[in-house]
Amino acid sequence: MSEYKISWWEPTDRKRQWLRRYTSSDQHKCSGTGSYCNAMFELGEADILYTKDGYITGDRDDRKPPEDDPRWPKSCEACGRLFGDNDPHQLFGKQIYICQATGQRSTLDKAPVGACWDAWWISERRKEGPTGSGYMIGPDYRSLVVKCPGNHDWHIDNRASNCTMPDEREHFCWVRHGRPEDGTLHVDKNGNTCAAGAGSIAITGFHGFLHHGVLRDC
Numbered sequence: 001m002s003e004y005k006i007s008w009w010e011p012t013d014r015k016r017q018w019l020r021r022y023t024s025s026d027q028h029k030c031s032g033t034g035s036y037c038n039a040m041f042e043l044g045e046a047d048i049l050y051t052k053d054g055y056i057t058g059d060r061d062d063r064k065p066p067e068d069d070p071r072w073p074k075s076c077e078a079c080g081r082l083f084g085d086n087d088p089h090q091l092f093g094k095q096i097y098i099c100q101a102t103g104q105r106s107t108l109d110k111a112p113v114g115a116c117w118d119a120w121w122i123s124e125r126r127k128e129g130p131t132g133s134g135y136m137i138g139p140d141y142r143s144l145v146v147k148c149p150g151n152h153d154w155h156i157d158n159r160a161s162n163c164t165m166p167d168e169r170e171h172f173c174w175v176r177h178g179r180p181e182d183g184t185l186h187v188d189k190n191g192n193t194c195a196a197g198a199g200s201i202a203i204t205g206f207h208g209f210l211h212h213g214v215l216r217d218c
């Protein structure tokens with residue numbers, strides 16, 4: 001049996017940044033991945049830029065190196081095919097999060113199992129109004145995500161795929177109690193809920209419960 005203690009992660013105003021080349025998949029199918037050709041060169045960290053309203057902006061072109069900069073990848077990481085002049089040169093960034101308890105920093109795709117964060121890009125405009133799985137908004141107006149084994153992001157406040165009340169938006173397929181910040185986060189079916197499951201998360205390779213701040217397989 002494996003156990004993962006829930007840890008609380010908050011966004012920083014820093015990001016990791018890459019020089020990215022890719023070929024859009026309607027133009028070419030990568031022979032290595034079956035998806036699109038892609039390659040990234042890591043630049044390191046940078047400040048996140050915000051609009052005057054406080055939203056994260058897309059990257060400004062004046063921070064992007066010129067296209068003849070030798071650090072731009074020349075060929076696909078999966079199949080080795082050379083990029084063409086018309087393939088995009090993209091300054092690609094991912095926000096860095098910090099674990100409040102340990103000081104560990106990570107982007108969300110690399111966060112450890114048990115990491116929990118608020119998907120603020122879902123919840124930021126919903127500080128009032130309806131809550132429920134049909135809105136992806138929890139009872140505290142947050143939209144909490146927990147990292148599960150297999151790098152699966154469990155959106156607790158989202159609708160379960162086997163929801164038995166798909167036309168009803170205000171119930172919670174998973175009912176959460178407590179808080180991720182203090183180790184009391186707990187998910188069950190005790191509340192306004194549907195008949196789907198028993199409050200567990202079932203994904204490929206993992207089936208478990210989140211009880212009393214611990215994610216545990218069953």
Ligand SMILES: [Zn+2]
Pocket residue numbers: 029030031032033036037038076077078079080081
């Ligand atoms: Zn490729």
Ligand SMILES: [Zn+2]
Pocket residue numbers: 133159160163164165166171172173193194195196
């Ligand atoms: Zn449901």
